Amino acid sequence: MSANIAVRAGQGAARERRAARRRIVPGDWVAVIATFVVVVGAWEAIVRIGDVSEIVLPPPSMIAQSLYDGLVHGTFLANLRYTLTETVLGFLIAAVLGIGLGALVSEVRWIRRAIYPYIVAFQTVPKIALAPLLVIWFGFGMTSKVIVAVTVAFFPIIVNTIEGLQNTDQQRIDMIRAMGAGKVETFRRVKLPSALPYIFAGLDAAIVLSLLGAVVGEFMGARAGLGNQILTFNAVLDISGSFAVLVLLSLIGYLLHLVLVLIQRRVVFWTKVTSTSSGV
Protein backbone atom coordinates (compact mmCIF):
# COMPACT_ATOMS: atom_id res chain seq x y z
CA MET A 1 0.00 0.00 0.00
CA SER A 2 2.28 2.72 -1.17
CA ALA A 3 -0.52 4.82 -2.54
CA ASN A 4 0.26 8.10 -0.85
CA ILE A 5 2.92 9.33 -3.16
CA ALA A 6 1.55 11.91 -5.56
CA VAL A 7 0.46 10.24 -8.75
CA ARG A 8 1.86 12.34 -11.56
CA ALA A 9 -0.48 13.44 -14.28
CA GLY A 10 1.74 15.41 -16.58
CA GLN A 11 0.98 16.20 -20.18
CA GLY A 12 4.40 15.49 -21.70
CA ALA A 13 4.64 13.98 -25.14
CA ALA A 14 6.98 11.27 -23.88
CA ARG A 15 4.38 10.28 -21.35
CA GLU A 16 1.74 10.04 -24.02
CA ARG A 17 3.97 7.88 -26.16
CA ARG A 18 4.61 5.60 -23.21
CA ALA A 19 0.88 5.47 -22.52
CA ALA A 20 0.20 4.63 -26.15
CA ARG A 21 2.57 1.70 -25.88
CA ARG A 22 0.71 0.51 -22.79
CA ARG A 23 -2.74 0.99 -24.29
CA ILE A 24 -4.55 -2.20 -25.28
CA VAL A 25 -5.50 -2.24 -28.96
CA PRO A 26 -8.44 -4.40 -30.17
CA GLY A 27 -6.17 -7.18 -31.48
CA ASP A 28 -4.65 -7.52 -28.01
CA TRP A 29 -7.95 -8.64 -26.56
CA VAL A 30 -7.36 -12.02 -28.16
CA ALA A 31 -4.16 -12.33 -26.13
CA VAL A 32 -5.87 -11.09 -22.96
CA ILE A 33 -8.67 -13.63 -23.29
CA ALA A 34 -6.25 -16.38 -24.25
CA THR A 35 -4.24 -15.74 -21.07
CA PHE A 36 -7.42 -15.93 -19.01
CA VAL A 37 -8.48 -19.22 -20.62
CA VAL A 38 -5.04 -20.78 -20.19
CA VAL A 39 -4.62 -19.74 -16.52
CA VAL A 40 -8.16 -20.65 -15.48
CA GLY A 41 -8.01 -23.91 -17.47
CA ALA A 42 -4.68 -24.87 -15.88
CA TRP A 43 -6.06 -24.02 -12.43
CA GLU A 44 -9.13 -26.16 -13.03
CA ALA A 45 -7.01 -29.05 -14.38
CA ILE A 46 -4.44 -28.98 -11.56
CA VAL A 47 -7.10 -28.92 -8.86
CA ARG A 48 -9.05 -31.79 -10.43
CA ILE A 49 -6.13 -34.01 -11.53
CA GLY A 50 -4.14 -33.35 -8.34
CA ASP A 51 -7.26 -33.87 -6.25
CA VAL A 52 -6.56 -30.68 -4.26
CA SER A 53 -8.92 -30.19 -1.34
CA GLU A 54 -11.50 -27.52 -2.12
CA ILE A 55 -10.79 -26.06 1.32
CA VAL A 56 -7.27 -25.25 0.17
CA LEU A 57 -7.99 -24.18 -3.40
CA PRO A 58 -11.43 -24.55 -4.97
CA PRO A 59 -11.58 -24.97 -8.76
CA PRO A 60 -12.74 -21.97 -10.86
CA SER A 61 -15.93 -23.77 -11.87
CA MET A 62 -16.91 -24.07 -8.21
CA ILE A 63 -16.10 -20.39 -7.58
CA ALA A 64 -18.27 -19.44 -10.54
CA GLN A 65 -21.10 -21.56 -9.10
CA SER A 66 -20.70 -19.88 -5.70
CA LEU A 67 -20.75 -16.46 -7.36
CA TYR A 68 -23.92 -17.32 -9.22
CA ASP A 69 -25.63 -18.74 -6.13
CA GLY A 70 -24.57 -15.80 -4.01
CA LEU A 71 -25.83 -13.26 -6.50
CA VAL A 72 -29.11 -14.98 -7.40
CA HIS A 73 -30.14 -16.77 -4.23
CA GLY A 74 -27.83 -15.44 -1.56
CA THR A 75 -26.89 -12.27 0.26
CA PHE A 76 -24.29 -10.91 -2.17
CA LEU A 77 -26.40 -8.09 -3.56
CA ALA A 78 -27.52 -6.82 -0.15
CA ASN A 79 -23.94 -6.95 1.13
CA LEU A 80 -22.68 -5.37 -2.06
CA ARG A 81 -25.06 -2.43 -1.62
CA TYR A 82 -23.84 -2.03 1.96
CA THR A 83 -20.14 -2.05 1.05
CA LEU A 84 -20.67 0.15 -1.98
CA THR A 85 -22.51 2.72 0.16
CA GLU A 86 -19.58 2.81 2.61
CA THR A 87 -17.10 3.08 -0.26
CA VAL A 88 -18.86 5.89 -2.11
CA LEU A 89 -19.61 7.85 1.09
CA GLY A 90 -16.01 7.49 2.23
CA PHE A 91 -14.73 8.51 -1.17
CA LEU A 92 -16.97 11.59 -1.41
CA ILE A 93 -16.07 12.79 2.09
CA ALA A 94 -12.37 12.20 1.37
CA ALA A 95 -12.69 14.09 -1.92
CA VAL A 96 -14.32 17.14 -0.31
CA LEU A 97 -11.85 17.16 2.59
CA GLY A 98 -8.82 16.38 0.43
CA ILE A 99 -9.49 18.97 -2.26
CA GLY A 100 -10.67 21.60 0.25
CA LEU A 101 -7.79 21.19 2.68
CA GLY A 102 -5.33 20.75 -0.18
CA ALA A 103 -6.42 24.10 -1.59
CA LEU A 104 -6.06 25.78 1.82
CA VAL A 105 -2.64 24.25 2.43
CA SER A 106 -1.44 25.26 -1.02
CA GLU A 107 -2.87 28.78 -1.08
CA VAL A 108 -2.73 30.07 2.50
CA ARG A 109 0.81 30.46 3.73
CA TRP A 110 0.23 30.15 7.47
CA ILE A 111 -1.92 27.06 7.01
CA ARG A 112 0.76 25.54 4.82
CA ARG A 113 3.40 26.22 7.48
CA ALA A 114 1.23 24.77 10.23
CA ILE A 115 -0.13 21.68 8.49
CA TYR A 116 2.03 20.62 5.55
CA PRO A 117 4.83 19.00 7.60
CA TYR A 118 2.21 16.81 9.30
CA ILE A 119 0.74 15.73 5.97
CA VAL A 120 4.20 14.72 4.78
CA ALA A 121 4.83 12.84 8.03
CA PHE A 122 1.46 11.07 8.00
CA GLN A 123 1.95 9.93 4.41
CA THR A 124 4.24 7.13 5.56
CA VAL A 125 1.93 5.97 8.35
CA PRO A 126 0.01 2.83 7.33
CA LYS A 127 -3.45 4.33 7.81
CA ILE A 128 -5.14 0.94 7.46
CA ALA A 129 -3.58 -0.03 10.82
CA LEU A 130 -5.95 2.49 12.43
CA ALA A 131 -8.94 0.36 11.41
CA PRO A 132 -9.25 -1.66 14.68
CA LEU A 133 -9.09 1.56 16.68
CA LEU A 134 -11.65 3.31 14.52
CA VAL A 135 -14.06 0.40 14.91
CA ILE A 136 -13.71 0.62 18.68
CA TRP A 137 -14.32 4.38 18.60
CA PHE A 138 -17.16 4.44 16.12
CA GLY A 139 -18.82 1.06 16.61
CA PHE A 140 -19.76 -1.89 14.45
CA GLY A 141 -22.12 0.05 12.21
CA MET A 142 -21.49 1.79 8.92
CA THR A 143 -19.93 4.92 10.43
CA SER A 144 -16.65 3.27 11.40
CA LYS A 145 -16.26 1.72 7.90
CA VAL A 146 -16.88 5.06 6.22
CA ILE A 147 -14.27 6.64 8.48
CA VAL A 148 -11.71 3.93 7.67
CA ALA A 149 -12.41 4.54 3.97
CA VAL A 150 -12.00 8.32 4.43
CA THR A 151 -8.72 7.81 6.31
CA VAL A 152 -7.09 5.78 3.55
CA ALA A 153 -8.62 7.68 0.60
CA PHE A 154 -7.90 11.18 1.92
CA PHE A 155 -4.12 11.27 1.49
CA PRO A 156 -3.71 10.62 -2.23
CA ILE A 157 -6.33 13.30 -2.86
CA ILE A 158 -4.83 16.02 -0.68
CA VAL A 159 -1.27 15.28 -1.79
CA ASN A 160 -2.22 15.40 -5.48
CA THR A 161 -4.30 18.54 -4.99
CA ILE A 162 -1.36 20.35 -3.38
CA GLU A 163 1.05 19.01 -5.99
CA GLY A 164 -1.24 20.08 -8.85
CA LEU A 165 -1.84 23.57 -7.48
CA GLN A 166 1.87 24.11 -6.76
CA ASN A 167 2.79 22.97 -10.26
CA THR A 168 0.64 25.55 -12.04
CA ASP A 169 2.61 27.00 -14.93
CA GLN A 170 4.08 30.32 -13.73
CA GLN A 171 3.41 31.81 -17.18
CA ARG A 172 -0.32 31.24 -16.71
CA ILE A 173 -0.18 32.89 -13.29
CA ASP A 174 1.73 35.89 -14.68
CA MET A 175 -0.72 36.10 -17.57
CA ILE A 176 -3.79 36.40 -15.35
CA ARG A 177 -2.08 38.54 -12.70
CA ALA A 178 -1.10 41.01 -15.42
CA MET A 179 -4.85 41.36 -16.13
CA GLY A 180 -5.30 42.45 -12.52
CA ALA A 181 -6.52 39.14 -11.09
CA GLY A 182 -6.22 38.74 -7.31
CA LYS A 183 -5.63 35.50 -5.41
CA VAL A 184 -9.21 34.28 -5.66
CA GLU A 185 -9.57 34.94 -9.40
CA THR A 186 -6.14 33.40 -10.07
CA PHE A 187 -7.12 30.31 -8.11
CA ARG A 188 -10.54 29.94 -9.69
CA ARG A 189 -9.63 30.64 -13.29
CA VAL A 190 -6.09 29.27 -13.58
CA LYS A 191 -4.78 27.24 -10.66
CA LEU A 192 -7.71 24.94 -9.96
CA PRO A 193 -8.34 23.98 -13.61
CA SER A 194 -4.58 23.51 -14.10
CA ALA A 195 -4.52 21.16 -11.09
CA LEU A 196 -7.48 19.04 -12.24
CA PRO A 197 -5.42 16.35 -14.02
CA TYR A 198 -3.45 15.84 -10.78
CA ILE A 199 -6.59 15.89 -8.66
CA PHE A 200 -8.21 13.23 -10.84
CA ALA A 201 -5.11 11.05 -10.57
CA GLY A 202 -5.52 11.31 -6.79
CA LEU A 203 -9.25 10.54 -6.98
CA ASP A 204 -8.53 7.50 -9.12
CA ALA A 205 -6.16 6.12 -6.50
CA ALA A 206 -8.61 7.08 -3.74
CA ILE A 207 -11.69 5.31 -5.10
CA VAL A 208 -10.00 1.89 -4.97
CA LEU A 209 -8.43 2.66 -1.58
CA SER A 210 -11.85 3.63 -0.31
CA LEU A 211 -13.20 0.18 -1.25
CA LEU A 212 -10.20 -1.38 0.47
CA GLY A 213 -10.84 0.70 3.60
CA ALA A 214 -14.50 -0.31 3.69
CA VAL A 215 -13.68 -4.03 3.40
CA VAL A 216 -10.89 -3.91 5.98
CA GLY A 217 -13.22 -1.96 8.28
CA GLU A 218 -15.74 -4.77 7.93
CA PHE A 219 -13.06 -7.32 8.80
CA MET A 220 -12.70 -5.58 12.15
CA GLY A 221 -16.30 -6.33 12.97
CA ALA A 222 -19.48 -5.56 11.10
CA ARG A 223 -23.06 -6.64 10.71
CA ALA A 224 -23.10 -6.62 6.92
CA GLY A 225 -21.01 -5.98 3.83
CA LEU A 226 -18.79 -8.02 1.54
CA GLY A 227 -15.90 -8.00 4.03
CA ASN A 228 -18.24 -9.41 6.61
CA GLN A 229 -19.38 -11.97 4.03
CA ILE A 230 -15.79 -13.17 3.52
CA LEU A 231 -15.38 -13.65 7.27
CA THR A 232 -18.64 -15.62 7.41
CA PHE A 233 -17.56 -17.91 4.56
CA ASN A 234 -14.11 -18.41 6.09
CA ALA A 235 -15.65 -19.35 9.42
CA VAL A 236 -17.51 -22.27 7.79
CA LEU A 237 -14.58 -23.10 5.48
CA ASP A 238 -16.59 -22.14 2.39
CA ILE A 239 -13.42 -21.10 0.57
CA SER A 240 -15.07 -21.02 -2.84
CA GLY A 241 -17.60 -18.58 -1.37
CA SER A 242 -14.74 -16.35 -0.19
CA PHE A 243 -13.18 -16.49 -3.64
CA ALA A 244 -16.52 -15.57 -5.19
CA VAL A 245 -16.66 -12.43 -3.00
CA LEU A 246 -13.10 -11.57 -4.01
CA VAL A 247 -14.06 -11.81 -7.68
CA LEU A 248 -17.03 -9.54 -7.00
CA LEU A 249 -14.83 -7.03 -5.14
CA SER A 250 -12.32 -6.99 -7.99
CA LEU A 251 -15.08 -6.28 -10.50
CA ILE A 252 -16.50 -3.51 -8.33
CA GLY A 253 -13.06 -1.93 -7.92
CA TYR A 254 -12.51 -2.00 -11.66
CA LEU A 255 -15.96 -0.55 -12.39
CA LEU A 256 -15.45 2.28 -9.90
CA HIS A 257 -12.14 3.07 -11.59
CA LEU A 258 -13.85 3.08 -15.00
CA VAL A 259 -16.60 5.42 -13.83
CA LEU A 260 -13.95 7.81 -12.60
CA VAL A 261 -12.02 7.65 -15.88
CA LEU A 262 -15.24 8.46 -17.76
CA ILE A 263 -15.92 11.47 -15.52
CA GLN A 264 -12.32 12.58 -15.91
CA ARG A 265 -12.52 12.44 -19.71
CA ARG A 266 -15.51 14.78 -19.60
CA VAL A 267 -14.16 17.21 -17.01
CA VAL A 268 -10.49 17.37 -18.01
CA PHE A 269 -11.21 17.08 -21.72
CA TRP A 270 -8.14 19.07 -22.75
CA THR A 271 -5.60 16.50 -21.59
CA LYS A 272 -5.17 12.93 -22.69
CA VAL A 273 -6.32 10.68 -19.87
CA THR A 274 -4.17 7.70 -19.11
CA SER A 275 -5.33 5.29 -16.46
CA THR A 276 -2.98 5.44 -13.51
CA SER A 277 -2.24 2.59 -11.19
CA SER A 278 -4.29 2.71 -8.04
CA GLY A 279 -1.19 2.05 -5.97
CA VAL A 280 -2.86 -0.64 -3.89
Added chain:
Amino acid sequence: MSTMPNTDVLSEPTITDSLITIEQVTLAYPTATGAPVQALRPIDLEIADGTFVSLVGPSGCGKSTLLKILAGLLRQSEGVVHLGGRELSGPSPDVGVVFQQPVLLPWLTIVDNVLLPIRVQKRNVAQYRDRAMDLLRMVGLDGFEKRYPSELSGGMQQRAGIVRALVPNPRILLMDEPFGALDALTRERMNDDLQRIWSEERKTVFFITHSIPEAVYLSDRVLVMSERPGRIVADFSVDIERPRRLDATGDPRFQQTATTIRGLLNARGGID
Protein backbone atom coordinates in the same frame (compact mmCIF):
# COMPACT_ATOMS: atom_id res chain seq x y z
CA MET B 1 20.62 60.22 -28.04
CA SER B 2 18.82 60.32 -31.37
CA THR B 3 21.21 59.70 -34.22
CA MET B 4 18.87 60.95 -36.89
CA PRO B 5 16.76 64.02 -37.34
CA ASN B 6 13.09 63.51 -36.62
CA THR B 7 11.03 64.10 -39.71
CA ASP B 8 8.05 61.88 -39.09
CA VAL B 9 5.40 63.86 -37.33
CA LEU B 10 4.00 60.76 -35.63
CA SER B 11 7.23 60.01 -33.87
CA GLU B 12 7.75 63.56 -32.74
CA PRO B 13 6.91 63.42 -29.05
CA THR B 14 7.09 66.27 -26.66
CA ILE B 15 8.13 65.41 -23.14
CA THR B 16 4.79 66.46 -21.66
CA ASP B 17 3.05 63.89 -23.88
CA SER B 18 4.86 60.99 -22.38
CA LEU B 19 2.54 58.20 -21.31
CA ILE B 20 5.18 56.07 -19.63
CA THR B 21 7.82 57.69 -17.44
CA ILE B 22 10.53 55.60 -15.85
CA GLU B 23 12.77 57.40 -13.38
CA GLN B 24 15.89 55.95 -11.82
CA VAL B 25 14.39 52.45 -11.77
CA THR B 26 16.69 49.67 -10.55
CA LEU B 27 16.17 46.08 -9.64
CA ALA B 28 18.30 43.91 -7.38
CA TYR B 29 17.54 40.33 -6.47
CA PRO B 30 18.45 39.13 -2.99
CA THR B 31 20.57 35.97 -3.08
CA ALA B 32 21.28 33.23 -0.57
CA THR B 33 24.92 34.30 -0.29
CA GLY B 34 23.94 37.77 0.85
CA ALA B 35 25.20 40.04 -1.92
CA PRO B 36 22.20 41.08 -4.01
CA VAL B 37 22.41 40.60 -7.78
CA GLN B 38 21.93 43.78 -9.73
CA ALA B 39 19.56 43.08 -12.66
CA LEU B 40 18.87 46.63 -13.75
CA ARG B 41 21.05 49.69 -13.37
CA PRO B 42 19.18 52.98 -12.95
CA ILE B 43 16.94 53.38 -15.97
CA ASP B 44 15.39 56.62 -17.14
CA LEU B 45 12.96 56.47 -20.01
CA GLU B 46 10.04 58.40 -21.38
CA ILE B 47 7.67 56.94 -23.95
CA ALA B 48 5.24 59.21 -25.75
CA ASP B 49 1.60 58.31 -26.18
CA GLY B 50 0.96 56.34 -29.36
CA THR B 51 4.54 55.44 -30.18
CA PHE B 52 5.94 52.05 -30.99
CA VAL B 53 9.14 51.51 -29.03
CA SER B 54 11.36 48.45 -29.34
CA LEU B 55 14.01 47.28 -26.91
CA VAL B 56 16.88 45.12 -28.12
CA GLY B 57 19.80 43.80 -26.13
CA PRO B 58 21.80 40.69 -25.28
CA SER B 59 20.08 37.70 -23.66
CA GLY B 60 19.62 38.03 -19.94
CA CYS B 61 20.32 41.76 -19.91
CA GLY B 62 17.13 42.58 -18.07
CA LYS B 63 14.78 43.45 -20.94
CA SER B 64 12.06 41.13 -19.66
CA THR B 65 12.67 42.34 -16.13
CA LEU B 66 11.94 45.90 -17.20
CA LEU B 67 8.80 44.72 -19.01
CA LYS B 68 7.62 42.82 -15.93
CA ILE B 69 8.05 45.97 -13.85
CA LEU B 70 5.92 47.90 -16.35
CA ALA B 71 3.34 45.09 -16.26
CA GLY B 72 3.17 45.38 -12.48
CA LEU B 73 4.36 41.79 -12.06
CA LEU B 74 7.66 42.78 -10.45
CA ARG B 75 8.33 45.60 -8.04
CA GLN B 76 11.40 47.70 -8.75
CA SER B 77 13.95 48.09 -5.96
CA GLU B 78 14.29 51.83 -6.42
CA GLY B 79 12.81 54.52 -8.62
CA VAL B 80 9.34 55.39 -9.82
CA VAL B 81 7.23 54.43 -12.82
CA HIS B 82 4.34 56.61 -13.96
CA LEU B 83 1.70 55.42 -16.39
CA GLY B 84 -0.48 58.22 -17.70
CA GLY B 85 0.55 60.42 -14.79
CA ARG B 86 -0.31 57.85 -12.12
CA GLU B 87 2.31 56.05 -10.11
CA LEU B 88 2.43 52.36 -10.96
CA SER B 89 1.85 50.07 -8.00
CA GLY B 90 0.69 46.83 -9.62
CA PRO B 91 -0.99 45.44 -12.72
CA SER B 92 -3.08 48.09 -14.44
CA PRO B 93 -6.12 47.67 -16.69
CA ASP B 94 -4.47 50.28 -18.93
CA VAL B 95 -1.79 47.74 -19.80
CA GLY B 96 -2.08 44.64 -21.97
CA VAL B 97 0.72 42.07 -22.03
CA VAL B 98 1.70 39.66 -24.79
CA PHE B 99 4.18 36.99 -23.76
CA GLN B 100 6.66 34.97 -25.77
CA GLN B 101 4.39 31.94 -25.46
CA PRO B 102 0.70 32.52 -26.27
CA VAL B 103 -0.26 31.20 -22.76
CA LEU B 104 -3.85 30.46 -23.75
CA LEU B 105 -5.91 28.38 -21.33
CA PRO B 106 -6.54 24.98 -22.96
CA TRP B 107 -9.95 24.55 -21.33
CA LEU B 108 -11.38 27.74 -22.83
CA THR B 109 -12.40 28.33 -26.44
CA ILE B 110 -10.57 31.06 -28.36
CA VAL B 111 -13.36 33.58 -27.80
CA ASP B 112 -13.45 32.80 -24.06
CA ASN B 113 -9.67 33.09 -23.91
CA VAL B 114 -9.67 36.54 -25.48
CA LEU B 115 -12.57 37.64 -23.21
CA LEU B 116 -10.71 36.45 -20.10
CA PRO B 117 -9.40 39.94 -19.16
CA ILE B 118 -12.97 41.29 -19.39
CA ARG B 119 -14.20 38.63 -16.96
CA VAL B 120 -11.23 39.05 -14.63
CA GLN B 121 -11.73 42.82 -14.57
CA LYS B 122 -15.46 42.33 -13.92
CA ARG B 123 -16.48 44.32 -16.97
CA ASN B 124 -19.60 43.64 -18.99
CA VAL B 125 -18.76 40.76 -21.33
CA ALA B 126 -21.62 41.54 -23.74
CA GLN B 127 -20.17 44.99 -24.39
CA TYR B 128 -16.82 43.57 -25.46
CA ARG B 129 -17.95 40.56 -27.46
CA ASP B 130 -18.26 42.55 -30.71
CA ARG B 131 -14.84 44.07 -30.21
CA ALA B 132 -13.39 40.63 -29.57
CA MET B 133 -14.95 39.30 -32.77
CA ASP B 134 -13.73 42.32 -34.77
CA LEU B 135 -10.19 41.86 -33.50
CA LEU B 136 -10.27 38.12 -34.21
CA ARG B 137 -11.39 38.95 -37.75
CA MET B 138 -8.63 41.52 -38.08
CA VAL B 139 -5.98 38.86 -37.39
CA GLY B 140 -7.69 36.24 -39.56
CA LEU B 141 -9.11 34.10 -36.75
CA ASP B 142 -12.77 34.49 -37.67
CA GLY B 143 -14.35 31.06 -37.77
CA PHE B 144 -12.00 29.82 -35.06
CA GLU B 145 -13.68 31.50 -32.08
CA LYS B 146 -15.36 28.27 -30.92
CA ARG B 147 -12.20 26.18 -31.31
CA TYR B 148 -9.84 25.23 -28.50
CA PRO B 149 -6.21 26.47 -28.52
CA SER B 150 -4.82 22.98 -29.24
CA GLU B 151 -6.66 23.05 -32.58
CA LEU B 152 -4.71 26.16 -33.71
CA SER B 153 -1.18 26.51 -35.08
CA GLY B 154 1.48 28.33 -33.04
CA GLY B 155 1.12 31.49 -35.11
CA MET B 156 -2.67 31.48 -34.75
CA GLN B 157 -2.36 30.96 -31.00
CA GLN B 158 0.01 33.90 -30.74
CA ARG B 159 -2.47 36.05 -32.70
CA ALA B 160 -5.16 35.05 -30.22
CA GLY B 161 -2.74 36.06 -27.43
CA ILE B 162 -2.38 39.50 -29.02
CA VAL B 163 -6.15 39.85 -29.41
CA ARG B 164 -6.59 38.93 -25.74
CA ALA B 165 -4.29 41.78 -24.75
CA LEU B 166 -6.17 44.22 -27.04
CA VAL B 167 -9.78 43.32 -26.15
CA PRO B 168 -10.00 45.46 -22.95
CA ASN B 169 -8.68 48.36 -25.07
CA PRO B 170 -5.60 49.17 -22.96
CA ARG B 171 -3.60 52.30 -23.76
CA ILE B 172 -0.33 50.41 -23.49
CA LEU B 173 0.70 47.11 -25.03
CA LEU B 174 3.75 45.35 -23.61
CA MET B 175 5.16 42.62 -25.83
CA ASP B 176 7.91 40.29 -24.65
CA GLU B 177 9.48 38.69 -27.74
CA PRO B 178 6.02 37.74 -28.98
CA PHE B 179 7.26 36.22 -32.25
CA GLY B 180 10.47 34.63 -30.99
CA ALA B 181 9.05 31.11 -31.12
CA LEU B 182 7.65 31.39 -34.66
CA ASP B 183 9.23 30.42 -37.97
CA ALA B 184 10.58 33.19 -40.21
CA LEU B 185 7.67 33.30 -42.65
CA THR B 186 5.00 33.36 -39.95
CA ARG B 187 7.03 35.99 -38.17
CA GLU B 188 7.03 38.30 -41.21
CA ARG B 189 3.28 37.96 -41.53
CA MET B 190 2.87 38.68 -37.81
CA ASN B 191 5.01 41.80 -38.14
CA ASP B 192 2.76 42.94 -40.94
CA ASP B 193 -0.38 42.16 -38.90
CA LEU B 194 1.01 43.94 -35.87
CA GLN B 195 1.83 47.06 -37.86
CA ARG B 196 -1.72 47.09 -39.22
CA ILE B 197 -3.25 46.60 -35.77
CA TRP B 198 -1.04 49.34 -34.38
CA SER B 199 -2.00 51.79 -37.11
CA GLU B 200 -5.70 51.11 -36.48
CA GLU B 201 -5.60 51.01 -32.69
CA ARG B 202 -2.82 53.51 -31.98
CA LYS B 203 -1.61 51.85 -28.83
CA THR B 204 1.61 52.77 -27.15
CA VAL B 205 3.69 49.65 -27.71
CA PHE B 206 6.75 48.54 -25.76
CA PHE B 207 8.19 45.68 -27.76
CA ILE B 208 11.07 43.41 -26.79
CA THR B 209 12.82 41.50 -29.54
CA HIS B 210 16.04 39.76 -30.48
CA SER B 211 15.60 40.70 -34.12
CA ILE B 212 17.11 44.01 -35.19
CA PRO B 213 15.25 44.07 -38.57
CA GLU B 214 11.98 43.37 -36.74
CA ALA B 215 12.66 46.20 -34.28
CA VAL B 216 13.53 48.69 -37.02
CA TYR B 217 10.65 47.61 -39.25
CA LEU B 218 8.01 48.05 -36.55
CA SER B 219 9.26 50.91 -34.42
CA ASP B 220 9.33 54.65 -34.10
CA ARG B 221 12.14 54.25 -31.60
CA VAL B 222 14.62 51.46 -30.98
CA LEU B 223 16.29 51.32 -27.57
CA VAL B 224 19.45 49.31 -27.03
CA MET B 225 20.17 47.78 -23.66
CA SER B 226 23.59 46.80 -22.32
CA GLU B 227 24.46 43.40 -20.93
CA ARG B 228 23.52 42.68 -17.34
CA PRO B 229 23.03 44.71 -15.23
CA GLY B 230 21.03 46.32 -17.98
CA ARG B 231 20.86 49.99 -18.80
CA ILE B 232 19.77 51.77 -21.93
CA VAL B 233 22.83 52.72 -23.96
CA ALA B 234 21.28 54.02 -27.19
CA ASP B 235 17.99 55.40 -28.44
CA PHE B 236 17.39 55.54 -32.21
CA SER B 237 14.51 57.17 -34.06
CA VAL B 238 13.33 55.33 -37.13
CA ASP B 239 12.06 57.92 -39.55
CA ILE B 240 10.59 55.81 -42.28
CA GLU B 241 7.07 56.71 -43.32
CA ARG B 242 4.19 54.34 -42.60
CA PRO B 243 2.61 52.11 -43.56
CA ARG B 244 5.87 50.32 -44.14
CA ARG B 245 5.89 47.41 -46.49
CA LEU B 246 7.98 44.32 -45.95
CA ASP B 247 10.30 45.53 -48.73
CA ALA B 248 10.96 48.64 -46.67
CA THR B 249 13.77 46.54 -45.25
CA GLY B 250 15.59 47.35 -48.50
CA ASP B 251 15.33 51.11 -47.80
CA PRO B 252 18.80 52.65 -47.22
CA ARG B 253 17.60 54.44 -44.06
CA PHE B 254 16.34 51.14 -42.74
CA GLN B 255 19.62 49.41 -43.49
CA GLN B 256 21.67 52.24 -42.04
CA THR B 257 19.75 52.12 -38.75
CA ALA B 258 19.94 48.32 -38.56
CA THR B 259 23.67 48.39 -39.28
CA THR B 260 24.31 51.04 -36.64
CA ILE B 261 22.39 49.06 -34.00
CA ARG B 262 24.13 45.83 -34.95
CA GLY B 263 27.52 47.53 -34.77
CA LEU B 264 26.71 48.90 -31.34
CA LEU B 265 25.61 45.51 -30.04
CA ASN B 266 28.58 43.70 -31.56
CA ALA B 267 30.95 46.21 -29.99
CA ARG B 268 29.31 45.39 -26.67
CA GLY B 269 29.60 41.64 -27.05
CA GLY B 270 26.85 40.64 -29.43
CA ILE B 271 23.13 40.27 -29.18
CA ASP B 272 23.16 36.66 -28.09
